[in-house]
Amino acid sequence: MALGVPDISAAREFFENHWQLDFVGGDTGRVFLGAGCQDHHVLRLRATAEPRVDLLSLAAARDADVDEIAERVAAHPLARLVSTPATCDDAGGGYRFRFLDCDGRTVEVSSGMEVRPFRSVEPGESRPTGISHVVLNTADLPAALAFYRSVFGLTVSDWVEDIMVFLRTGSPHHMLAFTRAPHTSLNHIAFELRGIDEFMKATGALMNKGFSPLWGPGRHGVGANTFTYFQEPSSRFVAEYTTGMLRIDPDHEWMPRVYPGNAQTSDTWGVAAARDEAVSASLRGCPDTGLWQPPPV
Ligand SMILES: [Fe+2]
Numbered sequence: 018m019a020l021g022v023p024d025i026s027a028a029r030e031f032f033e034n035h036w037q038l039d040f041v042g043g044d045t046g047r048v049f050l051g052a053g054c055q056d057h058h059v060l061r062l063r064a065t066a067e068p069r070v071d072l073l074s075l076a077a078a079r080d081a082d083v084d085e086i087a088e089r090v091a092a093h094p095l096a097r098l099v100s101t102p103a104t105c106d107d108a109g110g111g112y113r114f115r116f117l118d119c120d121g122r123t124v125e126v127s128s129g130m131e132v133r134p135f136r137s138v139e140p141g142e143s144r145p146t147g148i149s150h151v152v153l154n155t156a157d158l159p160a161a162l163a164f165y166r167s168v169f170g171l172t173v174s175d176w177v178e179d180i181m182v183f184l185r186t187g188s189p190h191h192m193l194a195f196t197r198a199p200h201t202s203l204n205h206i207a208f209e210l211r212g213i214d215e216f217m218k219a220t221g222a223l224m225n226k227g228f229s230p231l232w233g234p235g236r237h238g239v240g241a242n243t244f245t246y247f248q249e250p251s252s253r254f255v256a257e258y259t260t261g262m263l264r265i266d267p268d269h270e271w272m273p274r275v276y277p278g279n280a281q282t283s284d285t286w287g288v289a290a291a292r293d294e295a296v297s298a299s300l301r302g303c304p305d306t307g308l309w310q311p312p313p314v
Contacts, residue, residue, distance in 0.1 A: 018151060018206050019072035019125075020254055021065030021307060027251035028062050035226055036208070036247075036256060037144040037219070041133065042108065047314070049108055052208065053138035054147040057109035057131045060206075063314070068252040069307030070122060070203050072115070073151065075169070077128045080112045086126050087114050089168050095119040095160070096168065099311045107314070119164040120155055120201040121308035138211045143219035145208035149242070149259050150191050152205050154198035154301060158182065161195045174265065175239050176275045177282055183240060190240040190263040200304040205246060207257035213243065216260040220245040231255060232296045235289030238282040244289075248299055255299055 022028040029048045032038050038050035041058050049058035056076075063071055077083045083102050090096045099115035105127075113127035138146050155161040162182055165171050171184040174191055183191035196204050210216040220234050223245075233245035242262035248255050265271050276282045283292050 018059070018074055018148065019061035019063065019070075019312065020203075020252065021063050021067070021069035021071050021312065022249075022252040022254075023065060023067060024251040025062055025064040028249055031249045031251070032060060032062070032256075035223055035228065037222075038208075039135070039144075044108075047108075051133055051135060052145045052147045053135060053142075053211075055132040055135055056147065057133050059145075059148050059208075061108075063312065065307075067306045068254060068303070070305050071307060071312040072123050072125045073118075073153070074125045074127065076130070077126055080128050083112055083114065083126055083128045086168060087116075090114075090116045093164070093168060095164055099123060115311060117309060117311065118168075119160050120157070122153070122201065122305070123307065123311040138215070140211065141214065141218070143210065143215050143222055145219075145258070146211055147209050149189070149207040149209040149257075149262065150193060151203075151207070152194040152196060152300075154200065154202045154204045155195050156198060156200055158195050158197045165193065165195075173273045174271070175273050177239060178275065178278045180278060181239075185265065188264040188267060190242070190265060196300075198301050200301075201308055202302040202305045203254060204300050204302070205255040205257050207242075207244075207259045210258055210260040212260055216243050216245070216258055219258045223247055231299055232292060233257075233284075233289045235284035236261070236286045238285045239276050241285075244284075246296070246300075253299070253302065255302070 041049040041051045046064040048062040050060045097117040102114040111127040111130035174183040180197045231246040242259045
């Protein structure tokens with residue numbers, strides 16, 4: 018995931034020192050942050066005039082998969098290619114291409130990224146182990162769903178009424194979700210913690226530093242993952258700590274369910290405060306200023 022932020026020092030301070038990502042490197046106006054996994058980086062920050070989503074980054078298993086996805090993108094009437102698949106010498110390397118999706122987000126698909134020597138997350142440590150999932154707001158949910166299913170072959174896991182749809186590609190219940198909203202924007206990025214103890218410790222560590230959770234801790238009724246949402250103070254982007262997501266056996270015949278949009282669906286534990294309008298407004302965010310304008314790097 019790559020975000021444009023107006024105060025890159027403040028955003029780096031938050032994600033490195035408080036959120037506990039690892040500083041991997043940087044160059045003019047960019048900072049790369051890793052987690053307790055081999056991915057070169059899990060979050061890229063770039064200095065921009067206004068907050069914007071630079072890239073939704075998706076990994077493919079093989080170069081051939083990147084080519085295949087690029088072919089589907091090229092043939093899709095609502096997609097616009099930004100670059101064709103090629104070996105990249107930018108940070109992380111790999112074989113990648115970029116395109117604009119149906120809402121104008123820039124999506125990057127890559128394979129064979131450099132692996133980074135990393136320190137594993139030990140029991141009791143509250144560093145994230147990687148990205149769990151990303152939730153996107155869209156003004157046209159049926160179009161976004163159809164687009165991502167056709168380009169990436171994603172599978173629907175579940176719904177909340179007709180306002181939120183959860184998508185998977187492997188066994189975790191969701192790696193991507195779309196929410197109906199007045200505009201296109203980032204809802205949140207969720208980072209995986211090692212387990213429930215580490216999740217609570219991570220939540221507590223931020224609270225003890227004076228950051229109030231936007232919402233949580235709690236456990237979602239859909240996907241069964243725990244959640245505590247915080248807002249990065251300078252850019253207002255929302256990040257989630259999570260763990261314990263339901264895994265769906267690929268051999269199991271899974272029937273997507275439609276959940277009611279109520280308190281039990283939001284938080285099965287019943288300990289998180291009700292999801293009020295302030296929480297919804299923060300998750301809705303502002304219209305993304307990065308739409309239809311791929312980042313220059
Ligand atoms: Fe989430």
